[in-house]
Amino acid sequence: MGGISRLRAGTVPKGNQKLVKSINRNIVLNIVRQYGPISRADAARMSQLYPATVSSIVNELIAEGFVREVGLGDSTGGRQPVMLELNRGVYVACGASIEVGRVRVCLTDLDARVLARAERPLSWQEGPRKSLPAIVSAIREIIESGRVPPEKVLGVGVVYPGPVDTSTGAIQASPHMPGWGGFSLRAALEDELDHEVLVDNDANAAAWGEKWFGAAKGHSSFLYIMADYGFGGGIVIDDRLYRGRNDGAGEIGHMTVDIDGPQCKCGNFGCLDVMASGTAIARKMISDIKRGAETLCRDLVGGDIEAITMDTVLEAAAMGDPHARAIVEESGRYVGIGLANLVNCFNPELIVLGGQLALRSSLFFTSARETARRRAWPVLGKDLDVVPSALGHDACVIGAASLVLTKVFESPSVRAYA
């Protein structure tokens, strides 16, 4: 019952009736979300609240549009009960993912199902101020496409590929998009939009999305790793995102996996990023061809080997090219070593692997999973569960919308005492 058991009101100060009511409301809403269609009586039994309390909360939730009645259930002797379920269609959330070269946006229902999606190019090299109009108009257009009244838009979640100060919504540093570090993204967007804006790191948001709506539903401690042109990671411990002192936890790309490895752009040596990222495997393929390696990659780019990217290598590997397969498999092995180190630190219930490397190449995925299982401490590694992201290529943008959606479902006690 992920998300429910922790809602018990044990830590609520006596006399704080408003908070108690709000916690009870949250318990009922989450039961309907997870177990609907469900009758009022069953919701009362599950929540251990008085039936009258549940009825009055349900009426409130129906009036607000979060819950709806959906016909009659089976009778257990008396009248057939009216069944309740989450009313997915009234409220929407907007998610936006700022990426190198583009901004992707989506509109989702209350259950994070994508209602509409779009993307537009971003001239990010010109800096955040000049990129802002494109981001704002993409968000406005996707919200307008939903044709919902403004008060039914729960807010806008925005994710960025670098560390973000979640208390201020400012970008802290910008390894992939020079010039964006220090930009107050949330404030700039809130000046332009009539909705609340929440900003977070892309991998953290994707991890959050997987927890609430994806592969990690029902898990309270897990790791999400995004393996793409670079790496990102989100660490969820006891139902909370672990952010670390500077909102920087989960930067697994800069974990050392080869103490004698080449220098990474962070200044260190042998980081996962420089050994195994999508950027690294393309670089390795180019240098191997220059040293005489035979591979389909050369044909795929019409002989212009400097044009080889991660896509080229993945495509050649999928076509059975032995050299491309060897590079992809080795990348998976390095990632597996990184995962094994994380498993020994966190002993997670689950690892969710996302990003293009993991989602497009079963060779990479299998290599990473098997290496992690083999190289983690045996007690922790032998039945380690590693699964692909359920949100897939939409993980970042749905994760962004999840930042907003989960404010509806998250326990007010957690927020109040966070």
Ligand SMILES: [Zn+2]
């Ligand atoms: Zn590094």
